[in-house]
Amino acid sequence: MKTKPFIDQIALVTGGGTGIGRAFTEVLSIHGVNVVIASRRKEVLEHAAREINELVGWERVFPYAFDIQDQSQIGALVNYVIERWQSLDVVVNNSGLAVPETVDEITDDGWDKVMDTNLRGVMQLVRAVLPHMIMNDFGDIVNVSSQAGKHGYADVPSYCASKFGLLGYAEALRDHVRKTGANIRVFNFCPGLVDVENSASDARPRPGFIHVSNMARTLMYALSLDREVVLEDINIYAR
Numbered sequence: 001m002k003t004k005p006f007i008d009q010i011a012l013v014t015g016g017g018t019g020i021g022r023a024f025t026e027v028l029s030i031h032g033v034n035v036v037i038a039s040r041r042k043e044v045l046e047h048a049a050r051e052i053n054e055l056v057g058w059e060r061v062f063p064y065a066f067d068i069q070d071q072s073q074i075g076a077l078v079n080y081v082i083e084r085w086q087s088l089d090v091v092v093n094n095s096g097l098a099v100p101e102t103v104d105e106i107t108d109d110g111w112d113k114v115m116d117t118n119l120r121g122v123m124q125l126v127r128a129v130l131p132h133m134i135m136n137d138f139g140d141i142v143n144v145s146s147q148a149g150k151h152g153y154a155d156v157p158s159y160c161a162s163k164f165g166l167l168g169y170a171e172a173l174r175d176h177v178r179k180t181g182a183n184i185r186v187f188n189f190c191p192g193l194v195d196v197e198n199s200a201s202d203a204r205p206r207p208g209f210i211h212v213s214n215m216a217r218t219l220m221y222a223l224s225l226d227r228e229v230v231l232e233d234i235n236i237y238a239r
């Protein structure tokens, strides 16, 4: 099965300018991966790219403004990556949000926003990326679900539905790539509370939260496994 060193890989991290996505971007770029970070706020992405590029001493992080709720922008993003680098090796589906509305308060707008961002956008992005991964005979798809994709919480029912849905979609995707014989792995993170507010390397996470660096370390561990290894949902949370 084809392998590829990190220094030859191109990654796309949605929501890579902040929080968990930024930690993923940093660790990938430290390992030599070129990383496109994509979300709505251009200035946030540019700021993160500048800081990480300074840290690694190389231009490895490339900001791209897009809204995952808009299918045409998803297509344009994938085209940009393929035209520039001719491959897309790692896709981290990290963009996501919650609208805290209980089952009796839930609005159609809130529901749509959560579903479109956390679930429909992922499906559309994977659909656009898959032919390129198959053509290049190499790919990793990493989905950031949540413990809210494993357990229901009364304050965020739409978020729970989207994150449960993401795991179901990912399982079907894994079955699809297995059946088609594609050299594509599918990983799912199911984190509990991650302290994205205290992300400095020496910061102590708040009680009940994990430091975001644990997400980054686990990502590199998962990606370094042999190509035929399946690592199912990564449940990671503070004890």
Ligand SMILES: NC(=O)c1ccc[n+]([C@@H]2O[C@H](COP(=O)([O-])OP(=O)(O)OC[C@H]3O[C@@H](n4cnc5c(N)ncnc54)[C@H](OP(=O)(O)O)[C@@H]3O)[C@@H](O)[C@H]2O)c1
Binding pocket: 014, 015, 016, 017, 018, 019, 020, 021, 038, 039, 040, 041, 042, 044, 066, 067, 068, 069, 094, 095, 096, 097, 117, 144, 145, 146, 147, 190, 191, 192, 193, 194, 195, 196
């Ligand atoms: N932190 C936790 O405790 C925790 C726990 C479990 C799971 N998670 C999941 O981890 C992921 C990252 O969350 P985080 O904690 O790092 O929070 P965050 O900093 O708010 O990250 C969310 C990212 O999603 C992007 N995003 C939101 N809407 C978007 C859209 N329409 N199009 C493109 N990008 C969009 C945001 O960027 P823009 O605003 O620039 O678009 C932002 O960078 C999410 O999927 C979240 O559900 C987090």
